[in-house]
């Protein structure tokens with residue numbers, strides 16, 4: 001499966017990554033190769049192999065609904081780029097461009 | 099499905115997405131508290147703020163609650179489901195993805211029967227299909243700071259992650275709804291079912307139940323039109339208004355030769371209009387993929403039956419039971435939606451007549467509590483108190499008027515004293531003791547000679563004045579019917 005330069009730009013935008021035209025030119029074949037490797041899985045997956053979402057044969061890893069102490073607010077807020085009124089202050093949210 | 103015409107030649111098509119915040123003790127993936135209204139960023143940890151390396155672990159109770167609600171909505175429990183990441187950038191979701199379910203939700207193929215009152219007063223049942231119910235997590239809360247205080251014109255946003263990671267169930271209906279009344283009825287009924295199952299307090303004002311509406315219109319007989327998604331519907335009333343406004347807007351655009359854009363629109367309650375919020379991202383833009391941090395959820399049939407056994411009596415069954423006991427439908431709806439059933443059942447079990455109990459609960463009890471700003475629970479009034487009050491009216495100890503005063507007294511005492519004790523303490527019993535009442539009547543007759551002459555001359559209406567005098571002398575505690583009888587007897 002070949003990814004077009006426009007598809008690479010679209011995916012980059014969704015991931016909020018700025019890419020130059022040179023990078024797009026280099027990334028298109030690289031990403032296409034990766035998709036190609038993944039497609040090989042489809043060739044060996046027979047009808048009698050159920051789809052899987054996880055490499056571990058584990059299910060129902062749960063915890064009881066019991067409270068545990070939360071982290072001290074100053075420790076959590078220490079990771080914020082900017083703090084105001086005990087909240088994370090972030091730049092204005094801009095509307096999604098089409 | 100029969101065609102319901104919305105406007106001349108046009109049909110309305112609505113599907114609802116309802117988010118229910120679960121009333122678990124802890125969040126979906128971590129042990130942080132879910133309590134509403136805590137100080138900002140006090141119920142947060144590395145997991146719910148998306149710190150690198152933090153790992154989510156599924157809250158067992160949230161899965162049980164989801165299965166219970168799903169079954170209450172007549173859905174099928176999926177035997178093996180899993181979680182996906184929905185990728186998008188928005189600062190209220192710290193991880194830059196929301197853990198949700200995508201191709202295989204926990205519940206599929208349910209339905210809800212909605213009763214809609216027709217113009218002639220009869221009830222019509224409309225079945226709304228439920229496509230799925232999936233588990234996900236809530237986002238944080240943003241406070242937009244700037245000149246306008248709104249998102250538009252704000253220069254920065256302040257984020258509180260307390261709500262981030264609270265278990266959320268999304269209930270997605272099929273686009274089966276054809277009028278605003280059915281949409282409103284669906285939301286009301288869903289709210290009542292959520293409360294009955296106890297999985298959430300389902301308070302729209304606190305956001306523990308939220309509703310988005312997908313609205314489109316089509317010329318009758320055509321294929322489905324392009325839909326818009328309406329957000330910010332904060333009440334059942336807003337939902338109805340927004341649907342009608344949006345459908346009319348779309349019809350006007352289409353009749354003008356224009357086209358509808360797939361977008362998310364914001365309902366402005368004060369202006370009564372919907373406005374473009376953002377053009378919708380397509381589903382592929384969310385780049386859903388199975389969350390590698392979480393393993394699947396397997397729900398064996400024995401487990402499903404164990405949860406089903408916890409199912410309480412649901413609102414529709416309760417209303418049917420009330421209707422059979424002779425309670426009018428409007429009161430039955432109030433009893434269920436107002437969560438008054440424990441009191442009703444207790445009073446009836448204590449021997450009171452069902453219709454009398456329904457009258458008191460939906461009438462004077464509701465009225466007095468709303469005046470006092472109290473909940474029934476806080477008032478201390480019990481179903482047994484109500485039964486006692488009704489018995490005191492039935493045996494003539496209390497007039498209806500005095501019974502209302504006694505009720506106020508019981509509420510004032512927060513239930514520490516029952517109706518009989520309150521009536522006794524405050525001397526509120528009706529004076530129906532013949533001897534006592536006769537003495538008062540004789541005195542009134544003796545001191546109102548002119549009026550008595552009037553009555554004897556045939557002016558029957560004048561007796562009202564004497565009844566009034568007796569009432570005054572007994573501070574309103576005389577039985578009016580008996581007073582009337584005695585007056586006629588004494589006057590002769």
Ligand SMILES: [Zn+2]
Pocket residue numbers: 125128129130141142143144145146147263
């Ligand atoms: Zn947490």
